[in-house]
Amino acid sequence: MLEIKNVTKVFNAGTINEKVALDDVSLTLEEGEFITVIGTNGAGKSTLLNAIAGTWPVDSGEIWIGDTNVTKLPEYKRAKYIGRVFQDPLLGSAADMWIEENLALAKRRGQHRGLKIGITEEERKEYYGLLKEFDLGLEDRLSAKVGLLSGGQRQALTLLMATIQKPKILLLDEHTAALDPKTAAKVLETTKKVVEKNNLTTFMVTHNMKDAIAYGNRLIMMSGGKIILDIKGKEKQNMTVEKLLNRFEKASGEEFTNDAAILG
Amino acid sequence: MSIASLINRLPGGVAQGLIWGLMALGVYITFRVLKESDLTVDGSFATGGAVAVVLTVKGLPLFVVFPCAFIAGLVCGLCTGLIHTKLKIPAILSGILVQFGLYSINLHIQSSAANVSCNPDKYNVLLSLRNIPKAIIIGLIFAAVLIVVMYWFFGTEIGCAIRATGNNNAMAKAQGINIDNTKLIGFMLGNGLVALSGALMAHYQSFSDVSMGRGAIVIGLAAIIIGEVLSEAIFKKGCSFYLRLFFVVLGGVVYYLIMVLILWLKVDSQDLKLATAIIVMLALAIPNFRKGGKAC
Numbered sequence: 001m002l003e004i005k006n007v008t009k010v011f012n013a014g015t016i017n018e019k020v021a022l023d024d025v026s027l028t029l030e031e032g033e034f035i036t037v038i039g040t041n042g043a044g045k046s047t048l049l050n051a052i053a054g055t056w057p058v059d060s061g062e063i064w065i066g067d068t069n070v071t072k073l074p075e076y077k078r079a080k081y082i083g084r085v086f087q088d089p090l091l092g093s094a095a096d097m098w099i100e101e102n103l104a105l106a107k108r109r110g111q112h113r114g115l116k117i118g119i120t121e122e123e124r125k126e127y128y129g130l131l132k133e134f135d136l137g138l139e140d141r142l143s144a145k146v147g148l149l150s151g152g153q154r155q156a157l158t159l160l161m162a163t164i165q166k167p168k169i170l171l172l173d174e175h176t177a178a179l180d181p182k183t184a185a186k187v188l189e190t191t192k193k194v195v196e197k198n199n200l201t202t203f204m205v206t207h208n209m210k211d212a213i214a215y216g217n218r219l220i221m222m223s224g225g226k227i228i229l230d231i232k233g234k235e236k237q238n239m240t241v242e243k244l245l246n247r248f249e250k251a252s253g254e255e256f257t258n259d260a261a262i263l264g
Numbered sequence: 265m266s267i268a269s270l271i272n273r274l275p276g277g278v279a280q281g282l283i284w285g286l287m288a289l290g291v292y293i294t295f296r297v298l299k300e301s302d303l304t305v306d307g308s309f310a311t312g313g314a315v316a317v318v319l320t321v322k323g324l325p326l327f328v329v330f331p332c333a334f335i336a337g338l339v340c341g342l343c344t345g346l347i348h349t350k351l352k353i354p355a356i357l358s359g360i361l362v363q364f365g366l367y368s369i370n371l372h373i374q375s376s377a378a379n380v381s382c383n384p385d386k387y388n389v390l391l392s393l394r395n396i397p398k399a400i401i402i403g404l405i406f407a408a409v410l411i412v413v414m415y416w417f418f419g420t421e422i423g424c425a426i427r428a429t430g431n432n433n434a435m436a437k438a439q440g441i442n443i444d445n446t447k448l449i450g451f452m453l454g455n456g457l458v459a460l461s462g463a464l465m466a467h468y469q470s471f472s473d474v475s476m477g478r479g480a481i482v483i484g485l486a487a488i489i490i491g492e493v494l495s496e497a498i499f500k501k502g503c504s505f506y507l508r509l510f511f512v513v514l515g516g517v518v519y520y521l522i523m524v525l526i527l528w529l530k531v532d533s534q535d536l537k538l539a540t541a542i543i544v545m546l547a548l549a550i551p552n553f554r555k556g557g558k559a560c
């Protein structure tokens with residue numbers, strides 16, 4: 001479903017701030033795979049996710065989604081295949097627009113937008129049902145401005161927007177990091193439900209080792225712009241935080257330096 | 265300084281205020297919907313006036329004159345939009361560049377004359393200050409039609425995409441919106457409306473002048489903010505998009521009536537612009553100092 005072939009990304013090339021953020025990274029995701037991504041600060045997790053989303057062009061390598069080579073497609077064109085939830089709850093939705101308008105915008109992702117009405121009566125009914133399923137207490141507030149919602153509600157809404165049209169890949173970049181622990185747990189559970197219900201191919205960056213182990217069916221660890229661990233199947237199911245730290249130290253020859261990940 | 269002379273000036277003030285209010289609807293599209301400060305308007309207002317007067321003097325019918333002025337405005341907005349999105353120059357600078365360049369263009373349109381008149385006795389004009397009631401009615405008709413069309417447009421798929429772009433670029437891109445295109449459309453429509461109002465103003469005053477748009481952006485902002493202050497005072501809980509647009513036009517009228525009042529008070533007219541600038545500055549600043557308020 002997703003194929004990353006030898007992708008390299010260098011920031012500030014040729015300056016003293018040169019940073020090889022992705023160093024010849026290759027990764028293949030099968031349909032329905034739910035991969036969790038963990039690593040030290042600055043390891044390149046977000047950079048890999050942004051490379052898939054098309055935030056900027058990569059320096060070399062190719063990215064395929066299904067049968068489409070998206071390497072040269074701008075972000076807005078790739079959006080057709082990608083659902084995305086950002087770390088910052090403010091980034092995923094339009095604050096001055098209504099809940100239903102945000103959902104209607106997401107519903108039309110990848111489609112031509114013309115002079116047809118922006119949201120139809122049937123859609124309203126559909127959104128009511130979907131929001132009810134999500135259990136956020138928002139189904140009766142379809143015409144409330146999104147700016148009035150809490151961070152957790154906004155992240156859950158963004159998740160619904162990202163999946164309202166089944167994406168080929170769901171990209172989640174520490175999407176619960178800005179939430180309080182209780183809300184974070186709820187949004188993660190919702191994420192799991194949505195992913196399972198729609199059998200979504202998912203790429204989830206997290207700073208929390210426990211979550212990385214508990215969720216998904218494959219785990220990769222990044223360090224210095226490379227994927228240094230790739231754990232799947234039975235091994236993933238039997239993983240613990242200690243084992244993971246151990247494997248990391250062996251693979252990278254350094255200690256894991258992401259306090260949040262160990263403590264969280 | 266008799267009250268009678270003030271009352272005498274009010275109808276004309278309302279007519280001109282309506283035209284500025286229509287222009288403010290154009291500024292609203294860039295300033296409030298796209299959330300960009302577009303300074304093109306000082307130029308595109310005069311472009312609209314120039315196109316309208318020159319075509320009127322050529323004897324073209326009104327149904328050609330006004331659409332042409334609108335289209336000229338679309339082109340002005342297209343220039344700013346392209347400079348901003350393709351050459352990656354900040355919108356405010358792109359607008360300044362286009363506005364600056366438009367001065368020459370406007371002179372070309374007017375065959376190098378700084379101003380061109382279209383005497384209502386000789387030419388077919390839509391409205392004129394000789395018939396103020398008619399001018400007010402035409403202003404109101406334009407306002408009603410434009411408000412309905414804007415309400416409809418910003419509820420369409422593409423209209424919603426433009427609003428999303430102004431709200432949140434990251435979200436818009438993630439939802440597959442080509443924000444270069446939506447910005448272009450926004451700049452074009454905004455300046456189209458501004459040029460259309462320039463055409464109305466030129467007919468109303470029976471001439472167009474290459475500098476007739478000077479300060480138009482400030483007047484537009486004043487109208488928008490006065491309208492918002494009024495609507496917040498009346499509808500504490502916020503109001504529909506229809507009403508918000510109506511209040512923008514009303515803001516233009518109120519702004520101009522304040523100017524009429526200031527002039528009537530025999531304030532030196534050379535101080536008018538300074539007074540406007542200070543009023544707009546205060547109005548822009550107030551929300552930033554309100555508790556929990558956000559900067560615009």
Ligand SMILES: Nc1ncnc2c1ncn2[C@@H]1O[C@H](COP(=O)(O)OP(=O)(O)OP(=O)(O)O)[C@@H](O)[C@H]1O
Pocket residue numbers: 011012019020021039040041042043044045046047048207
């Ligand atoms: N737009 C950018 N410009 C310059 N350098 C960047 C940019 N984005 C990322 N980097 C650099 O690339 C490296 C990888 O960053 P990245 O954001 O991918 O790390 P991460 O693994 O997501 O870390 P974190 O856990 O802190 O989120 C870092 O050194 C970072 O400073």
Ligand SMILES: [Mg+2]
Pocket residue numbers: 045046047
């Ligand atoms: Mg990151």
